[in-house]
Amino acid sequence: MVERTGAIIKAQGVGIMKVKITVNGEKKVFEIEPSEKLADTLRRYGYTEVKIGCRSGNCGSCTVLLNGKPIRSCLKFTAQAEGAYIETVKALNKDGLHPLQKAFIEAGAVQCGFCTPGMLLTAKALLDAKEKPTKDEVKEALKGNLCRCTGYKQQIDAIMKVVNGR
Amino acid sequence: MxxxxxxxxxxxxxxxxxKYKGxxxxxxxxxxxxxxxxxxxxxxxxxNLLTLPLAFVEKEGNIIRIGATTPLDDVENSPAIKKYLPIxxxxxxxxxxxxxxxxxxxxxxVATAFPWSDVIPALLVLDASLTISRRGGRLTLSMEEFISKRISMLKSCIIEYIEIEIPQTTNWGFEKYAHSSFDIAMLNIAYLKTEDNLRVAVGARPGIAKRLKNFEKHRDILEGVKEAELKDDARASKWWREQVLSSRLKELVS
Known part of the structure; x- marks a missing residue:
């Protein structure tokens, strides 16, 4: 059961537990129910840039980086993220727009924007792991991030622009 | 939910x-x-099984061991698996x-053994074995044996690692047939071929993957297709599955 109290919706009920997680560089202690998923915890604590689409791991909207790798936060139990380093899309623009964000804007890769945080984080993880991924590798990495507006071309073009500029 | x-x-x-099993x-x-x-x-x-020290890939002689909590992404990026178990x-x-x-x-x-699993057909042709722990101690058994008993075994056991002997051949293949690269399989086929040995496993039949042992022995295509016990489901017809499997088995014995 959850109860909204101001900005944070507090967890209530039997078995409330505390979990220490670093989010976008800030150490946090979250009070959660053992059944709570990471996407729900993050949103409850104000990280509403984490979007929830399908809740079954299919759409990729809820993608966050856990210790640098993309995960489906709608499937991950928050309790299993104890001690983890989480990045949401807001980690990208701490010092102005990230090159990927700029490229997405320039390429017109955003329409409704719901899938964009997941797409950007998956692209960031790929570019962190590979200096010069090929277009096929970009497509492969993004295949689990569904977009119902754009048809994917603009996002792939945007990421390749960043890759080619390296 | x-x-x-x-x-x-x-x-x-x-x-x-x-201590929590059972x-x-x-x-x-x-x-x-x-x-x-x-x-x-x-x-x-x-x-939470992720806190167990079971996320590893190790090579000892001609054996590769993969810990049970190793993520598939780590398997895909493991230099040892890339070199010795490309299938x-x-x-x-x-x-x-x-x-x-x-x-x-x-x-x-392995534990969920989803019928559409891409991992299980590959493990079957690699003749993988599982080491599991239960209160009485450790036990090693073949993938096939585990799959057939997994529901009852998982009540009392924890999978520790998967063990694979490095095959002495480069003639192998894994094929997935799906509507898109993101979708689950309509059919998947794994094979491993040496001069005098052929192993074939079929998954998304739509049942759990199985080895075609009679086909491996007799190399009879009709027998192989029958042995696969293919069926209809929403993703593909029995007829389609039979056509694809038959065609692939023909190529394997030619």
Whole structure:
């Protein structure tokens, strides 16, 4: 059961537990129910840039980086993220727009924007792991991030622009 | 979907985790990717297997061991597996999205044994064995044996690692037939061929993957297709599956 109290919706009920997680560089202690998923915890604590689409791991909207790798936060139990380093899309623009964000804007890769945080984080993880991924590798990495507006071309073009500029 | 969990347990050893096996109202979770497929969960205790020291890939002589909580993404990027078990790389590469592969574990793929699993046909032709722990000690058994007994075994056992002898051949293949690279298989076929030995496994039949042992012995295509026990489902017809399998088996014996 959850109860909204101001900005944070507090967890209530039997078995409330505390979990220490670093989010976008800030150490946090979250009070959660053992059944709570990471996407729900993050949103409850104000990280509403984490979007929830399908809740079954299919759409990729809820993608966050856990210790640098993309995960489906709608499937991950928050309790299993104890001690983890989480990045949401807001980690990208701490010092102005990230090159990927700029490229997405320039390429017109955003329409409704719901899938964009997941797409950007998956692209960031790929570019962190590979200096010069090929277009096929970009497509492969993004295949689990569904977009119902754009048809994917603009996002792939945007990421390749960043890759080619390296 | 309704999920109610009284308490999350984080064991640090297999022995500690085993204490919860066989107890009522206790569930075990690793990568949690299967959670999205569960209608409802109502348990007093959820045991987190990810805190066990079972995420590893190691090579000893001509044996590769993969710990049960090793994520599929780590398997796909393991230099040892790339070098010695490329068929497994091909199978893992075809499993869903990157964000799933970073969560899903090898042990989870084996324990759930989803009918459309891409990992299981590859493990079957690699003649993989599983080492599992139970209160009485450790036990090693073949993949086939585990799959046939897994429901009862998982009540009392924890998978520790998968063991694979490096095959002495480069003639192998894994093929996934699906509507898209992101979709689950309509049919998948794994094979491994040496001069005098052929191993073939078929998955998404739509049942759990199986080795075609009669076909391997007699090389009779009709017998192989019959042995696969293919069926219709929403993804593909029995007829389509038979046509594809028959064609592939013909190529394998030619």
């Amino acid at each position: 309704s999920i109610k969990i009284g308490e999350f347990i984080h064991p640090t050893s297999v022995e500690e985790a085993l 107890k009522p109202n206790v569930m075990f979770v690793a990568g949690s990717t299967a959670v999205g497929k569960v209608e409802s969960i109502n348990v007093k205790k959820m045991v 497994l790389i091909d199978a893992v590469r075809h499993v869903g999205a990157w964000g799933i592969k970073t969560m899903a574990t090898m042990g989870g793929a």
